[in-house]
Amino acid sequence: MTATATAPPAITHSQSHRVRASSVFLALLRRDVRVARKEIVFFLVRTTMQPLLFVVVFGYLLPKMNFVQAGYQTALLPGILAVSLSLSAIQSVALPMVQDFGWTKEIEDRLLAPVSTQLIAGEKIVAGMLQGVIAAAFVLPLARLVMGPISGFTFSHVGELVAIVVLGSFAFSSLGMWLGTAIAPQQIGLMFSVIIAPMLFFGCAYYPWRGLDAVPIMKYVVLVNPMVYIAEGMRGALTPDVPHMPLPVVGIALVIISVFFWKLGMRSFYKRAIG
Amino acid sequence: MSAIETRSLRKVYPAPAAPKRRGRSGAPPGMGPPPVPTGAATMPRGEIVALDSLDLEVRDGEFFGLLGPNGAGKTTTIGILTTRVTPTSGSAVVGGADVATQAVRVRQRIGVVPQRPNPDRSLNAIENLLFHAAYFGIPASASQPRANQLLEQLGISDKAYAKVDEMSGGQQQRLMIARALIHEPQVIFLDEPTVGLDPQTRLSLWDILRELHADGRTIVMTTHYMEEADKLCDRIAIVDRGQLLELDTPEALKERAPGGTLVEMSLSGDASAVIDAVRAVDGVLRVEAQGQLLRVFSDRGGRVISPVIQTTEDRGVSVTNISLTEPSLETLFVSRTGRKLD
Numbered sequence: 096m097t098a099t100a101t102a103p104p105a106i107t108h109s110q111s112h113r114v115r116a117s118s119v120f121l122a123l124l125r126r127d128v129r130v131a132r133k134e135i136v137f138f139l140v141r142t143t144m145q146p147l148l149f150v151v152v153f154g155y156l157l158p159k160m161n162f163v164q165a166g167y168q169t170a171l172l173p174g175i176l177a178v179s180l181s182l183s184a185i186q187s188v189a190l191p192m193v194q195d196f197g198w199t200k201e202i203e204d205r206l207l208a209p210v211s212t213q214l215i216a217g218e219k220i221v222a223g224m225l226q227g228v229i230a231a232a233f234v235l236p237l238a239r240l241v242m243g244p245i246s247g248f249t250f251s252h253v254g255e256l257v258a259i260v261v262l263g264s265f266a267f268s269s270l271g272m273w274l275g276t277a278i279a280p281q282q283i284g285l286m287f288s289v290i291i292a293p294m295l296f297f298g299c300a301y302y303p304w305r306g307l308d309a310v311p312i313m314k315y316v317v318l319v320n321p322m323v324y325i326a327e328g329m330r331g332a333l334t335p336d337v338p339h340m341p342l343p344v345v346g347i348a349l350v351i352i353s354v355f356f357w358k359l360g361m362r363s364f365y366k367r368a369i370g
Numbered sequence: 371m372s373a374i375e376t377r378s379l380r381k382v383y384p385a386p387a388a389p390k391r392r393g394r395s396g397a398p399p400g401m402g403p404p405p406v407p408t409g410a411a412t413m414p415r416g417e418i419v420a421l422d423s424l425d426l427e428v429r430d431g432e433f434f435g436l437l438g439p440n441g442a443g444k445t446t447t448i449g450i451l452t453t454r455v456t457p458t459s460g461s462a463v464v465g466g467a468d469v470a471t472q473a474v475r476v477r478q479r480i481g482v483v484p485q486r487p488n489p490d491r492s493l494n495a496i497e498n499l500l501f502h503a504a505y506f507g508i509p510a511s512a513s514q515p516r517a518n519q520l521l522e523q524l525g526i527s528d529k530a531y532a533k534v535d536e537m538s539g540g541q542q543q544r545l546m547i548a549r550a551l552i553h554e555p556q557v558i559f560l561d562e563p564t565v566g567l568d569p570q571t572r573l574s575l576w577d578i579l580r581e582l583h584a585d586g587r588t589i590v591m592t593t594h595y596m597e598e599a600d601k602l603c604d605r606i607a608i609v610d611r612g613q614l615l616e617l618d619t620p621e622a623l624k625e626r627a628p629g630g631t632l633v634e635m636s637l638s639g640d641a642s643a644v645i646d647a648v649r650a651v652d653g654v655l656r657v658e659a660q661g662q663l664l665r666v667f668s669d670r671g672g673r674v675i676s677p678v679i680q681t682t683e684d685r686g687v688s689v690t691n692i693s694l695t696e697p698s699l700e701t702l703f704v705s706r707t708g709r710k711l712d
Binding site: 113114115118119122123125126129130133199200201203204205206207208209210211368369370 | 449452453454455456473474475477478480482484486488489490491492493497498501502504505506507549
């Protein structure tokens, strides 16, 4: 230990000025981006492997074998994007939360930042949304490559697409916040088998909701699943010719789901953060 | 001016949840494991009183020690003062801001060194400092030179770009001190900063703390090491079971300690049966009985041991264990609480 005679350069900044919440928010976001960049390969493998394997089997192999009808790929692609977006939004928040609040209490340095606890949680949700969008953007060209040209696929409804992506990623990022702060670390594996897996398979991601006309009970039961709305919203925005739920209905449902998960997530985060 | 003032501060934790445990939501966050307040009073419904009406005043620039056994309420006190735990009732003001209503302003003025190092493991050592500074609105141009200097000062500049997992416990603890200082806080809180450190690292941490104090910073440190409190602190608050027992300078506290050497004896039978006889032994100043434990304060050091043993054995009670403690904060603590510190 060397005790230097000179005093460290003093920073009077933090005491004399009130720190702007926006600059703290950006610093928190910069931290998450820095960490995500270091782990980008693991992140993409973790969140896009499952949807990409689905693309290979259901979007390439089965059509090649003539096991699925023509046009199935058109219904599948928006669902695959919805899965990529929501799965990675959930994981990008839930997994760090489990670690941060776990044994090491790593989140402590951020909880001591001079901003409200809600802002710290809010930043985490925004970081999750960004990662959700990145995952979906990564999957899209690969899926297109594997499946070949998709008839009826269009980017002409940009406004609707942006709204669905923002609302959907927000809802699932908030869900991730809730799951990551409410579930005990040792039960996080259970989260995937009990919550995520049924959500994927009954989320109308791999088949359109209107297809469930064939099984009326299922058609109404699946409405409790938030995945349904983002998958149907993606169809409405990207492949409007495939029969889908009306976009206004999707929008209203996503807003309600977002508010619900946001409240749950914030409450749970606050409970963990402040004793 | 006082840096910290608490009034009737009280914290009651709800009864621990029944077997069904969901996460650790009942645990106070932040400062390491929940202070399972072994010494704290338990309420009828199983509620745990971690703090019971604590009044404290810490002066500006003071090195203030909170001394007490595990579960005394020290960590809860630090948790409240650092805005990480909500008090059940009472008030606390840190650096002129109220912890309950002005938490953001309090956070701006404090630096915290936790009991167990909790660096951001996704970042390297210097990134931990630079990002922490950024959370306080300090641009990299200002925080970079200061971070380098702090790492130098704390003797870990060779680890600046190391992953925190590659640093030893002592190095991580120094990193936590650097982190607590990077934003130039008015008040620094250290929760048992030397627990688990080897003696050499502990001594070098003491040097660092003395330097910080010499710089004029207010330091609040919890510890259950008497020596640490004695050597470093301007004033010491002795707390136990969530209550303040004594508050004074180490010198004044030691003067207040019951005179003489403390001889503690474990007996084979009830100690109260022999208390009167032992009191009559030459050189015995005071005697206390607690179950099978006999506490003898002697002004003749250990020379009373032999006659005291003789006295108890004459009454059919044998001595199974003996320990001697010189007059110190420890003897004061034992006489005030009826138990040892650790």
